[in-house]
Amino acid sequence: MRKKKKNSSPESDSAVTRIRSCWKIFNPGKTAKMRITCKKCLGPMLLIGLTLLTLFYAWSPGTSSVVDVRPRQGNQLQKLLDETNQGIISGHHNDIAYHIKEDVASRLALNTCVCLADKDTLHLPFSNLLFSRAWAHNVSQAFLESHPDPEAAKSRRAQEYNSFQRRSYSPADELIIAEASSPLQYPTQGVKVRPLKTIIIPGLGLKEETRSNHVVYLTATLGTFDVAATVDRVDVKGEGAKHMTLSSPVLSALNRQLQFVTYTNTVFHPKTADTVRFATEAHQSFFSIKIGHATIPKLYNSGTQKEYNISALVTIATKTFLRYDKLKDLIDSIRQYYPTVTIVIADDNKQPQPVTGPHIEHYIMPFGKGWFAGRNLAVSQVTTKYVLWADDDFIFTANTKLERMVDILERTTLDLVGGAVREVTGYTATYRHTISVEEGGEQGDCLHIRNGYHHVIEGFPNCVVADAVINFFMGRTNKVLQVGFDPRLSRRGHLEFFIDGLGSLHIGSCSDIIVSHASKIQVPWSKTESQKAYEKFRYSLSSAETNISDEIFYFKNRFKCMTSH
Ligand SMILES: *[C@@H]1O[C@H](CO)[C@@H](O)[C@H](O)[C@H]1NC(C)=O
Ligand SMILES: *[C@@H]1O[C@H](CO)[C@@H](O)[C@H](O)[C@H]1NC(C)=O
Ligand SMILES: *[C@@H]1O[C@H](CO)[C@@H](O)[C@H](O)[C@H]1NC(C)=O
Numbered sequence: 351m352r353k354k355k356k357n358s359s360p361e362s363d364s365a366v367t368r369i370r371s372c373w374k375i376f377n378p379g380k381t382a383k384m385r386i387t388c389k390k391c392l393g394p395m396l397l398i399g400l401t402l403l404t405l406f407y408a409w410s411p412g413t414s415s416v417v418d419v420r421p422r423q424g425n426q427l428q429k430l431l432d433e434t435n436q437g438i439i440s441g442h443h444n445d446i447a448y449h450i451k452e453d454v455a456s457r458l459a460l461n462t463c464v465c466l467a468d469k470d471t472l473h474l475p476f477s478n479l480l481f482s483r484a485w486a487h488n489v490s491q492a493f494l495e496s497h498p499d500p501e502a503a504k505s506r507r508a509q510e511y512n513s514f515q516r517r518s519y520s521p522a523d524e525l526i527i528a529e530a531s532s533p534l535q536y537p538t539q540g541v542k543v544r545p546l547k548t549i550i551i552p553g554l555g556l557k558e559e560t561r562s563n564h565v566v567y568l569t570a571t572l573g574t575f576d577v578a579a580t581v582d583r584v585d586v587k588g589e590g591a592k593h594m595t596l597s598s599p600v601l602s603a604l605n606r607q608l609q610f611v612t613y614t615n616t617v618f619h620p621k622t623a624d625t626v627r628f629a630t631e632a633h634q635s636f637f638s639i640k641i642g643h644a645t646i647p648k649l650y651n652s653g654t655q656k657e658y659n660i661s662a663l664v665t666i667a668t669k670t671f672l673r674y675d676k677l678k679d680l681i682d683s684i685r686q687y688y689p690t691v692t693i694v695i696a697d698d699n700k701q702p703q704p705v706t707g708p709h710i711e712h713y714i715m716p717f718g719k720g721w722f723a724g725r726n727l728a729v730s731q732v733t734t735k736y737v738l739w740a741d742d743d744f745i746f747t748a749n750t751k752l753e754r755m756v757d758i759l760e761r762t763t764l765d766l767v768g769g770a771v772r773e774v775t776g777y778t779a780t781y782r783h784t785i786s787v788e789e790g791g792e793q794g795d796c797l798h799i800r801n802g803y804h805h806v807i808e809g810f811p812n813c814v815v816a817d818a819v820i821n822f823f824m825g826r827t828n829k830v831l832q833v834g835f836d837p838r839l840s841r842r843g844h845l846e847f848f849i850d851g852l853g854s855l856h857i858g859s860c861s862d863i864i865v866s867h868a869s870k871i872q873v874p875w876s877k878t879e880s881q882k883a884y885e886k887f888r889y890s891l892s893s894a895e896t897n898i899s900d901e902i903f904y905f906k907n908r909f910k911c912m913t914s915h
Contacts, residue, residue, distance in 0.1 A: 459788065459789055460789070461789045461790065461791040462790065462791060463788035463789060463790040463795065463796035464796065464911075465486040465487070465488070465796050465797075465798075465910075465911035465912055465913045466486055466913065467483065467484055467485050467486040467913065468483035468484045469483075482801060482915045483915075484798075484800065484913045484914060484915055485913065485914060485915075486911060486912070486913045487911060487912050487913075487914075488910075488911050489794070489797075489900055489903045489904045489909050489910055489911050489912055490793060490794065490904060490910045490911065492897075492900040492904075493897070493900040493901055493903075493904035493905070494904070496897055496900075503905070507794075507904070507905050507908060508792070510905075511908055520621070520622060520623055520640075521622060521623040521624070521625050521638055522622075522623035522638045522640050524625070524638070526625075526636045526637065526638070528635060529633060529634075529635065532633045532634075532635055533556055533557050533558040533630065533633060534555075534556060534566070534628055534629070534630065534633055534634075534635045535553060535554065535555035535556070535557065536553060536554055536555075536628050536635055536637050537551070537552055537553040537554075537637055538637060539637075539638075541637065541638070541639045541640065542639070542640045542641075542642070543573075543613060543614075543615050543639055543640070543641055544615075544641075544642070544643060544644065545615055545618050545619070545620055545641060545642065545643060546614075546615050546616070546618055547614070547615060548576075548612050548613065548614040548615075549612065549613055549639075550578060550609075550610065550611065550612050551611050551612065551613050551626075551639070554608040554609070554611055554628065555605050555608055556601065556604060556605060556608065556630065558601070558630070560601060562599060563597055563598070563599055564597060564598055564599070564600075564601050564604045565595065565596070565597040565630060565631065566595070566596050566597075566604070566608070566628065566629065566630055567593070567594070567595050567627070567628070567629045567630070568593070568594045568595075568596075568611065568626065568627070568628055568629075569592065569593050569626065569627040569629075570592050570593075570613065570624050570626050570627075570639075571592065571617075571624055571625070572615060572616065572617040572619070572622065572624040572641065573592070573613050573614050573615040573616050573617070573624055573639075573641075574590050574591055574592055574613070574614050574616055575588065575589070575590075575591070575592070575593075575594035575611060575612065575613060575614075576589045576590050576594075576611075576612045576614065577589060577607065577610045577611055577612065578610045578611075578612050579610040580607070580610075581598075581603050581606045581607040581610070582603065583598050583599065583600050583603045584596060584597070584598040584600075584603050584604055584606075584607040585597045585598065586607070594611075596608065596611075613626070613639055615639075615641050619641060620641075620642055620643055621641075621642045621643075622641050622642070623638045623639060623640045623641055624638065624639045624641060625637070625638050626638070626639060648828045650663075650734065650735035650827075652734070652735055657753075658753045658756045658757065658760075660688050660691055660752050660753065660756065661688065661690040661691045661692070661709075662734065663734055663735050663736055663756055664691060664734055664735075664736045664737070664738050664752055664756065664824065665691070665692045665693070665694055665732040665733070665734045665736075665737050665738070665827075666684060666688075666691055666692070666693045666694070666737075666738045666740055667693075667694045667696075667725070667728035667729055667731075667732060667737050667738065667739055667740075668680065668693070668694070668695055668696070668728065668739070668740050668741065668742050669695070669696045669697075669698075669721065669724030669725055669728060669741075669742065670695055670696070670697050670699070670705075670724075670742040671697070671698055671699060671718075671724075671742075672699060673742050673743060674703050674705070676742050676743040676868055677695070677705065677742045678705075679743075679745055679868065680740065680742055680743070680744055680745060680746070681693060681705075681707065681710070683745045683746040683747070684746050686746065687746055687748075687750065688746075688752065690708070690709055691709065691752075692709045692710075692711065692734070693709060693710050693711070694711045694713070694728045694729075694731050694732060695710065695711065695712045695713065695728070695742075696713050696715055696723075696724035696725070696727040696728040697712060697713065697714050697715060697724075698714075698715040698716065698717055698718055698719040698720065698723070698724060699714075699717070700717045700718075702714045711731060713727055713728070713731065715727060718840070719837070719840070720837070720839070720840025720841060721839060721840055721841060721842065721843055722835035722836055722837050722838070722839040722840065722843050722846075722847075723835070723837035723840065725739070725835040725847075726834060726835045726837055729827065729830055729831060729835070730831065732827045733827075734827065735826065735827060736755075736756060736759060736824050736825065736826060736827060737824065737825055737827045737830055738752060738755070738822075738823070738824045739821060739822065739823050739824075739825075740822055740865065741821055741822070741867075743867065743868040744771070744822060744865045744866065744867060744868070745865065745866040745867070745868055746865060746866075747864070747865070747866050749772075749862075749863070749864040749865075750769075750863065750864060750865045751862075751863055752824065752863075754860065754862070754863050755767050755769065755824040755860070755863055756824070758807070758810055758813060758858060758860065759824065759826065761809075762807065762810075762858070763856055764807075764815075764856050764857065764858040765825060765826050765829040765830075765854075765855045765856050765857065766819070766823055766824065766825035766826070766829065766830065766851075766855050766856075766857045766858070767813070767819075767823060767824055767825075767857070767858040767859065767860060767863075768780065768781070768782075768816075768819025768820045768822060768823040768857070768858070768859040768860070769820065769822045769823065769824075769859075769860060769863035769864060769865060770820065770822070770860070770861050770862070770863065770864045770865075771820055771821075771822050771864070771865055771866070771867050772864050772865070772866045772867065773867050774866075774867065774868075778861070778864060779820060780819065780820055780859050780861050781818075781819060781820035781821075782801065782802060782803045782814065782816040782818070782819060782820075782859045783799055783800060783801060783802070783816060783817055783818040783819075783845065783848070783915075784799075784800050784802050784803065784804060784816060784817050784818075785797070785798070785799050785817040785818055785845075785848060785849060785852050786798045786817075787852070787909075790909075790910050790911075793910040794904070794908045794909050794910030794911075795908060795909055795910065796909065796910065796911055796912065796913075797849065797903065797907070797909045797911070797912040797913075798912070798913050798914070799818070799845065799912065799913070799914040799915065800914070800915055801915045802816070803815060803816040803859065804816060804817075807858060810858075810860065812860050812861050812862040813858050813859065813860040813861075814858065814859055815856070815857065815858055815859075816857055816858070816859050817848060817852060817857060818844075818845050818848035818849075818857070819848075819857060819858075819859040820859070821844055822865050825855075829854070829855060832854065833847060833850050833851040833854060833855060834850070835847055836850065836902060836906070838898050838902065839898065839899065839902070840898075842899075843899070846899070846902060849907060850907075
C-alpha cells in the first residue's frame with residue numbers, strides 16, 4: 351500500500367527525497383554524532399508526514415451514495431496504522447487504543463476514486479424524467495479501445511504527466527511540521543524574494559536558558575546568508591555562504607544579530623522556493639522562502655465615468671457558421687441597446703459574406719475550423735477589460751443588462767459571470783454546474799459534473815457561485831485568454847472550457863441578466879436551407895468528434911472516467 355502510494359504520488363516522494371538530499375547537503379563531512387542527531391529529529395518528522403499521507407490515501411472516497419464500503423475502510427485503517435507505527439514513533443502514545451469514526455473517515459480522499467452512475471431506486475414510471483440521475487462514462491475504455499496502440503498511449507500519458515508534475519512542483523507546497531517546544535522562532539510563511547535579490551529574513555529569534563555560549567545554524571540550498579549589520583560580542587561564520595553560524599555568550603546580542611540576517615537568492619529559477627533549516631545543537635526547524643518574480647499586472651484603462659461605459663469596458667464576441675440571418679438579428683438587437691459597443695465575429699463559412707457596420711470586426715477563418723477555434727480567435731482580438739460571449743442566434747432585449755454583469759465583476763472577486771437564456775417557449779435556463787475531481791492514482795482521476803451551484807453571492811440575491819455556466823457569459827478578458835478554448839473541439843464543446851478553467855476561474859451565475867434565444871424548436875418544413883445545413887453540421891456528431899472528447903478527457907485532462915447529470 352505504501353509502495354503504491356509512493357508511485358502514485360510523486361509529491362510525497364519528492365518530500366522524502368527533499369529531506370534526504372537536504373540532510374546530505376548540510377552534513378557533507380560532519381561527524382557520525384551530528385548525523386545521528388539530525389536523523390533523530392528528521393525521523394519523527396518524516397514519519398508523521400508519511401503516516402498522514404498514508405492515511406489520506408488509505409481511506410476509500412465517499413463518492414456516490416451507492417456502495418457502502420465503510421467496514422472495509424476500518425480494517426484498512428487499522429492495518430495501516432499497525433504497519434506504520436511498528437516501532438517507529440516511540441514515545442508518541444502509539445500504544446493507546448482509538449475508535450474510528452466511520453462517518454468522518456469515509457469522507458477522507460484516497461487515490462482510488464470510482465465513477466458510479468446513480469441507481470434508479472424508485473422504479474417509478476418517468477422517474478428518469480423527474481429526478482435527474484447521474485450517468486457514468488468510462489473514459490479510459492472509450493479512448494483506449496479505439497486506439498491502435500493503447501499501451502503506448504498509456505505510457506505516453508504517464509510520461510507527460512510526470513513532467514507536468516515536475517514543472518508545477520514547488521518546494522513551498524511541502525509539508526513541514528514544527529517540533530514541540532522548540533526554542534527557535536522563525537517565520538512560518540510569507541517570506542518572498544525576487545530571483546537573485548536579497549531580503550532580511552524577518553522574525554528569527556532564539557529563546558533558551560542562559561548558558562556560556564548560544565549558537566544557531568542556518569542552511570539554505572538556493573541562496574546564501576549574510577548580515578546587514580554586525581552586533582558586538584556576536585561571532586558570525588559563513589557570511590556569503592549557504593551555511594552560516596552565529597554564536598554569542600550573550601543571548602540578547604545574538605537575538606539582536608538575528609534581526610539583521612539576510613538571504614540572497616543565488617540560483618536563478620523564476621518560480622521555486624528554498625527550504626531553510628534553522629537550528630541549534632539540539633533543535634531544528636524548517637521554513638520556506640518563495641523565490642519568484644511578482645506577477646506583472648495587466649490593467650485596462652477604461653476611462654473615468656460615473657456610470658459604467660459599456661462600450662469602453664466590454665467587447666461582444668461571437669462565432670458564426672451558416673447563420674448570417676441570425677447574426678444580423680443579433681447585431682440589430684445589440685445596436686438597440688449598445689450602439690457603440692465593439693462586436694468581434696469569427697466566421698468559418700465556406701463562402702463568407704461581408705458583415706459590415708460601425709464597431710464591427712469580422713474575422714474570416716479557414717472553412718469549418720469550428721466552434722472553439724472561433725471562440726479563441728474572437729477572444730484573442732478583444733482589447734477591453736471584459737469580453738461577453740454570445741451565440742450568433744441570441745437576441746438582446748431590455749433584460750440583457752450588461753451593466754449588471756460589469757457591476758458584479760467590478761465589485762467581487764469573480765472572473766466570469768453567466769447570465770440566463772430565455773427560449774421561445776418562455777423557459778429560462780442558467781445551466782449551472784458544479785465540477786469536482788477526485789484523485790484516482792495511476793489510471794487517472796475521476797471527473798464529476800452535477801447540476802447545481804455552491805452558494806448565493808452576498809449582495810447579489812439573484813447570483814450564485816458555480817463551476818460552469820451557460821454559453822452567455824462575461825469574463826475578464828485576460829483570465830478567459832489564460833484558460834483558452836481547445837481548438838480541437840470543433841462541432842461541440844462547452845463544459846470543456848470550464849473543466850480547463852477549474853482552479854483558475856472564480857465563476858458566478860445571475861438569473862436576472864437574460865438574453866433571448868432565437869427559436870431552436872421549429873417544425874422541419876419551415877426551416878430554411880441554411881438552417882438545415884447548419885443543423886446537419888452541428889448536431890450530427892461524427893464518431894471522430896466523440897473520440898476527440900474522449901481523447902481530451904483521457905489524455906489532456908488525465909481522467910479515467912466521469913459521471914454527470
Ligand atoms: C474502465 O475500462 C478499463 C479498461 O480500459 C477497465 O480496466 C476499468 O475497470 C473500467 N472501469 C470501470 C469503472 O468500469
Ligand atoms: C464610452 O466609451 C467610448 C469608447 O471608449 C467612448 O467613445 C465614449 O465617448 C464613452 N462615453 C462616455 C459617455 O464617456
Ligand atoms: C472512434 O472510435 C470508434 C470506436 O469507439 C472507432 O470505431 C472509430 O474508428 C474511431 N474514429 C476515429 C476517427 O478514430
